Amino acid sequence: DIQLTQSPSFLSASVGDRVSFTCRASQGISSYLAWYQQKPGKAPKLLIYGASTLQSGVPSRFSGSGSGTQFTLTISSLQPEDFATYYCQQLNFYPYTFGQGTKLDIK
Amino acid sequence: EVQLVESGGGLVKPGGSLRLSCAASGFTFSDYSMNWVRQAPGKGLEWVSSISSSSDYIYYADSVKGRVIISRDNAKNSVSLQMNSLRADDTAVYFCARKVAKLCVAGSCDAFDIWGQGTMVTVSS
Numbered sequence: 001d002i003q004l005t006q007s008p009s010f011l012s013a014s015v016g017d018r019v020s021f022t023c024r025a026s027q028g029i030s031s032y033l034a035w036y037q038q039k040p041g042k043a044p045k046l047l048i049y050g051a052s053t054l055q056s057g058v059p060s061r062f063s064g065s066g067s068g069t070q071f072t073l074t075i076s077s078l079q080p081e082d083f084a085t086y087y088c089q090q091l092n093f094y095p096y097t098f099g100q101g102t103k104l105d106i107k
Numbered sequence: 108e109v110q111l112v113e114s115g116g117g118l119v120k121p122g123g124s125l126r127l128s129c130a131a132s133g134f135t136f137s138d139y140s141m142n143w144v145r146q147a148p149g150k151g152l153e154w155v156s157s158i159s160s161s162s163d164y165i166y167y168a169d170s171v172k173g174r175v176i177i178s179r180d181n182a183k184n185s186v187s188l189q190m191n192s193l194r195a196d197d198t199a200v201y202f203c204a205r206k207v208a209k210l211c212v213a214g215s216c217d218a219f220d221i222w223g224q225g226t227m228v229t230v231s232s
Contacts, residue, residue, distance in 0.1 A: 001169075031213040036152075043202055043225060044144075044152065049218035050211025087152055091206075091217040094166045096142075096154040 002026050002090050006099035012107040017078045021102045023071040023088035032092035035064055035073045038101075039084045047086075048073065080106075109133035109221055111203050116226030119193055123230070127188040129203030129223055137161070137181040140206040142219060143188050145199035145228075153199075157206070158186060171197075193230045200225040 003026040013019050023033065031051040036044035046055045048064035051071055061076040075082055083106050088099040115127040129141070143155040156177040157166045165177055171190075179186040186203060204219040 031211065032216060034216075034218040036219075038152075043222035044219070045222075046218050046220045049209055049220075050213055050216030053209065053211045053216070055218070055220065089152075089154075089219070094157070095168050096157070098144075098152040098154065101151045 001095055002029060002093055002097050004088055004090055004097055004099035006086075006088060006102050008102060009100065010103050010105070012105055013078055014107045015078050015080055018074065018076050019078060019104065020072050020074045021086055023066075023073070023099050025069045025071070025090055028068045029090045029092035031067045032090060033064075033066070033071050034089045034091060036087045036089065037082075037084045038087065044087065111205065111221055111223035113201065113203055113223040113226040116201065116228045118229045118231065120232050121194060121230055123193050124189070124191045125193065125228060127190065127201055127226060127228070129186045131184045131186070131205070134205075134221075136184040141179060141186040142204045142206055143177065144202045144204055144219070146202070146225075147196070147199040155201070156188065190228070193228075195230050198228060198230050200227050
């Protein structure tokens, strides 16, 4: 099975900051990676698919990059509504797997 | 409105069974693969099972293989998860999610674009 390792697990930042999260795959998954945002008590929300394509309706301050085994999600200027937990997911091979998540909270 | 609504969760004793359902609306259900994803309290997301649009292809996580059965009824726009021999570590919120194939740099990329609100399953004596 493909393991996804996200770093950091926790990140504190301020409104207006630029932040980046990393997702590393245990083997190459081309660009078959998605990023999700989840707020407490809510379902995950799709942000990025294909490693770098922004889902319709998602603000342009979110961007994704990478391929193979190393991927990055960047938020260019944090807004109050961005404080949440972020998960990566590989959809190249079954079983689909998620990273353990990065929790972003307010400094 | 595109929507998925789960039901069927509840409290069950270890070794018991439960059937979860997910009702879809607002889109052509028979065109999409459907999935179940779970989240234990305070933990991350875990993919559980997938079923293709016409039920030709079915996949399970090792953690549930042999104990759960996914099925769908395209006439009723619903997908189900029959869960047997439940254990304490099956306690989680169970989400159903639609898998979509989208154009991307690699050609066609999958993602889970629509999620239900989740249904809680608690396995405890």
